[in-house]
Amino acid sequence: MHDILPTKSNIPPHHTLTSLSLTHVLHSSDIYSRIFAHLTLSPLAITCSYVAVMLTTRDLTVILMLAGQLLNECINFVLKRLVKQARPTEYLGDGYGMPSSHSQFMAYFATYMIILMYxxxxxxxxxxxxxxxxxxxxxSSLVVYSR
Structure with a gap:
C-alpha cells in the first residue's frame, strides 16, 4: 500500500510532463468567449455520444456514421500536412491550423445528420x-465560428 503513494523520488521532473491537450481551450473572461470555448468541445462530446449509442444499440447507422467521421478525421490529417498552414498564433498548439479539425468534424456531422433526418x-x-x-x-456554424 505504501509503494502506491507517490513520493518525490518516483515523480518525474517537470520538464518531462506534457499537457493532455484534448480539452485545453483558452478563452477570455467574457461570457461569449466562455460559450464559444464550451462549443468548441462539441466534437469531443459528439464522439463520446457515438461510442455510447453504438455500444448500447449496435445500430448500423450509428456505426457507419462513426466510421465516416473517423475517415473524415484521417482525411483532415492528410490535408493538414498537404496545406501546411500555420496556426494563427503559436500558443494555440503544435501542428498546422488549416483545415480546422473542429470545423471539418462539424461539417461532416451536420451533413450526415441532415441527410439522415430527411x-x-x-x-x-x-x-x-x-x-x-x-x-x-x-x-455547427457556431462551432466553426468559435475556431
Missing part, C-alpha cells in the same frame, strides 16, 4: 427534419 422523414410524433436541420446548422 431520409427518415417525419414519422408520427417526431421532430420535423426542418427543425433538426436548422438546429444542427446553427450548432
Amino acid at each position: 431520409r427518415m422523414g417525419a414519422s408520427s410524433g417526431s421532430v420535423s427534419p426542418h427543425v433538426v436541420t436548422v438546429l444542427v446548422l446553427i450548432w
